[in-house]
Amino acid sequence: MVLARWWRTRIPRYRLIGAQCKSCGRAHYPPRKACPYCGSTELEQVMLPRRGILESYTVVQSIPGDTRFQAPIIVGLVRLENGVRLVAELTDVQPEELKLGLEVEATMRRIREDGDNGTIMYGLKFRPVLGKS
Amino acid sequence: MVYVSRVGMVKIGRHYEKSPRDLAFEAVREALADADIDSIDYLVVASSLTYMQSPQLDLAAYIASSLGLPVKSALAVEAGENSGLAAIEVAVNLIRSHAAEKVLVVGVDKLTDYPSGPTYEMLEALYDTESDAIYRIGHAAPLAMLMRIYMEKYGVDRNTLAYWPAMMHAHAKENPYAMLRFAIKPEKVATAMPIADPITLLDAYPLGDGAAAVLLTSEDQVGDHLARIKEVAGAVGMPSIALREDPLMLEHVAKLSNELNLSEEKVDIIELHDNFTIMGLLLLESLGLAPRGKAAELVATGYFDVDGEGPLVNASGGLKARGHPIGATGVYMVAEVALQLAGKFPGVKRPGAEKGLAVGINAHGSSTRIVVMESV
Ligand SMILES: [Zn+2]
Numbered sequence: 001m002v003l004a005r006w007w008r009t010r011i012p013r014y015r016l017i018g019a020q021c022k023s024c025g026r027a028h029y030p031p032r033k034a035c036p037y038c039g040s041t042e043l044e045q046v047m048l049p050r051r052g053i054l055e056s057y058t059v060v061q062s063i064p065g066d067t068r069f070q071a072p073i074i075v076g077l078v079r080l081e082n083g084v085r086l087v088a089e090l091t092d093v094q095p096e097e098l099k100l101g102l103e104v105e106a107t108m109r110r111i112r113e114d115g116d117n118g119t120i121m122y123g124l125k126f127r128p129v130l131g132k133s
Numbered sequence: 134m135v136y137v138s139r140v141g142m143v144k145i146g147r148h149y150e151k152s153p154r155d156l157a158f159e160a161v162r163e164a165l166a167d168a169d170i171d172s173i174d175y176l177v178v179a180s181s182l183t184y185m186q187s188p189q190l191d192l193a194a195y196i197a198s199s200l201g202l203p204v205k206s207a208l209a210v211e212a213g214e215n216s217g218l219a220a221i222e223v224a225v226n227l228i229r230s231h232a233a234e235k236v237l238v239v240g241v242d243k244l245t246d247y248p249s250g251p252t253y254e255m256l257e258a259l260y261d262t263e264s265d266a267i268y269r270i271g272h273a274a275p276l277a278m279l280m281r282i283y284m285e286k287y288g289v290d291r292n293t294l295a296y297w298p299a300m301m302h303a304h305a306k307e308n309p310y311a312m313l314r315f316a317i318k319p320e321k322v323a324t325a326m327p328i329a330d331p332i333t334l335l336d337a338y339p340l341g342d343g344a345a346a347v348l349l350t351s352e353d354q355v356g357d358h359l360a361r362i363k364e365v366a367g368a369v370g371m372p373s374i375a376l377r378e379d380p381l382m383l384e385h386v387a388k389l390s391n392e393l394n395l396s397e398e399k400v401d402i403i404e405l406h407d408n409f410t411i412m413g414l415l416l417l418e419s420l421g422l423a424p425r426g427k428a429a430e431l432v433a434t435g436y437f438d439v440d441g442e443g444p445l446v447n448a449s450g451g452l453k454a455r456g457h458p459i460g461a462t463g464v465y466m467v468a469e470v471a472l473q474l475a476g477k478f479p480g481v482k483r484p485g486a487e488k489g490l491a492v493g494i495n496a497h498g499s500s501t502r503i504v505v506m507e508s509v
Contacts, residue, residue, distance in 0.1 A: 009263060028376060030264050036376050056380075058277035058329040062337075064254035064269050075274040075329075077282075077375060085375035087265040087275060100285060111268060123267060 003114060006121050013123040016050055016106055018084055019043040029086045050106040051129065052080035059095045078104055078126055092127035103129040135228045136358035136509065138350045139164045140468035145312040145343035145456030147245045153183050156344035157196045157241045164237075164346040165202070174233035176200075176207040179220035179240035181460035184211065185255045186246055196239060204237070213259045213495035214408065216240065217345075217463020218502035221491075222365045224349045234351045240464030241344035252340060256459075259496040261372045273337060273409060275374050275497045277329035280411035283381055284331065287426030291331060295322035296433035297410045298335045298453050305450025308480035310465075312341045312456035319433075336410040336453075343458035345465040360471040360489070364393055364505040370498040383419040383498045393505060395490070396421035400444045402473045402489035404466035407451045416492060417446070439481050444490075448473060448481040466491035467504055474508040 011017065012030045019031035023040035029048060034041050060073040074090040090098075091109050104126040111123040141164030143156050151159075157178070178193040189195060193207035212219035217240040224236040244252055256272035265275060283289060299319040305311035317335060325333035349362070368385035371377050377384070390396060400422075407413030414428040422444065423431050431437060437446040449455040449469045452462060470489035472478040491504040 005262070009267070013267065036371060056278035056281045058274050058281065058332070059327070060269070060271050060274050060277075060329045061326070062253050062271050062273055062328045063250060064257050064271040065250055073269050073271070073274075075268060075270050075278070077278045077380070087268065087270065087278075087373060087375050089268040100281075 003119055014108070016048045016124055017045050018048040020046045027082065027084050029084050048084055049081035052078045052104060052126070054098070054100060054102040054104055055079045055085065056100065057090065057098050074098070076104065076126060089125045090127065091125040097128065105129050134352055135225050135362045136350050136352070137347055137360045137362060137467065137471035137506070138358050139168050139348040140359065140471055141165070141346040142310045142465060142468055143344045144310045145341040145458060148243070148342040149245060151342070153180065153187065153189070153192070153241045153243055153344070154196055154199050156243070156342060157239045157346070158199060160241070160344040160346035161200055161237065161239060164348055168348065170202070170235065170348070172203040172205070173235050173237045174205050175224070175227055175236040176204045177220045177224045177227075177236060177238045178207065178209040179216040179238065179460045179464055180209060180242055181211055181213055181216045182242050182244065182255055183460070185258070186243065211460065212500060214406065214457070214459050215463065215493045215495040215500050215502055216460035217466065218365075218491060218493040218504060219367070219463070221347070221349075221463060221467050221504055222367060222502060225362055225365045228349060228351050236349045238347045238349060238464055239344060240458075240461030242458040242460040243342040244340040244458060245342055249340060261499070265373050265375070271329065273329040273332050276409045276411055277332045279374060279380055279415065279497070280331050280409070283411055283414070286381065289426065289429050291323045292319060293429045293433050294410055294414070295319035295335075297407065297413050297429070298322055300432060300438055301407065301447055301451040301453035304448050304481045305454030308449050308455060311450040311454055312339050313450065313454040332409050332411070338408050338452040338457035341456040341458055343456060343461050343465070345461050345468050347464055347467050347471070358509050359475040359477070360506045361509050362504060363507050365502065366393060367500065367502040369500050372499055374497050381415060383415060383494070383501065386416060386419040386494070386498065386501050387421065389501060389503055390420045393503060398488065400488050400490055401483055401486035402448065402470055403444045403446045403492065404449060404469050404490070405447065405451070405492040406462075406494045407447065407453050408457060410453070412494070413447070413451065413453075416494070420492065439483060445481070445483045445486075448478060448483070463491065463493045463502070466493065467506070470506050474506060
């Protein structure tokens, strides 16, 4: 992943900021310049709830890149408390603990490392809410 | 009217000693072997991973100059896994607008030049690199999550879904251009090596190299044709499964299908995009060719097979077993459907087929294209 692109998208990625459409009322993540549902450009940035449930998940074995030391990669489809969905990596969870409906919360983690220039990229992953699994 | 006049394909597989240009050359030579053609108006190249690999820009011009036949102009089209049908769309419109009369479409991509890890990383870019693919989702994670939702929502068990790859392998066994020419038993699918659970190796397309060529012409250019292209239409979908109202419904595919009246008319032959088992099923349902949640069962009971009541689906073996050289795949599809409609497909076929479809998407459905073809 290119450093400049990573830098440009950092704020919503660090703070879980979405966009709320003033026209149709729907919110989405990450924030886009136009509403993906109705096309309106009347959007305002909103903080999204940091908790949600797992609507689906997978344990990725076909590891992209040279990440054999970080396997397994677990990816989830998370539905936040306000209904906004997003795809994100999961962390602090074992594959056998995964289940549909699991309550999860956002937490800051290392997402990628750029091997060539040593940059470490951070962002939000989701982990089970303690005592709810 | 636009005709598919000639087609050529390279057997998909590991072609380590051949460059994209070499593969394109072979496909074109096979396509034009018996055509009385001394020049081409336009070359449209479909490729995707090439630009991340070789690297080579203005690829179409370099391919054009290595074919050994005069080509007036050349351009390349990139639309991820949907590149092949995008190139067909451009070519059809060049002919319809009278900008060209003889257009050669060549699709080519290589997936075995690098080890699988870096290849999966390149394939990750088929998804949105500003949202889902910020994370290490590889080539399969979003579809694996759709498969889990499908099984849960409709109560379909893993073994019912296994009939799709079994049918694909049975078809590929008879197709000389297919990569995986062997049969598999449905009961082996669930316990095969996991790719991204519940997707296993036997649900996933193999990494292979390939090239296919299609010569499209207006009337009177070549005496005989294989098939006629009636419609080509495209649509853009949501950039993530997370933004779909119902993740299992490809709304843009359903809309396109309605516009083309696909569920009303009798279709004999379909080549569609089954990069993973689940996508083959979701496309059948989104196209309106199977009721929601029932596609897997219809496949298991043979409805879409050669003797079934429904259209014959993926007689080539599909992406699953024919293979899926990303940008080239759509060109294979059009070549295969044209051969079916001409009664010349060298594998599982449906004699007397009059109407066929090629249906392609990228990734989870960021875009789609449908080509409607008829016999001549
Ligand atoms: Zn809106």
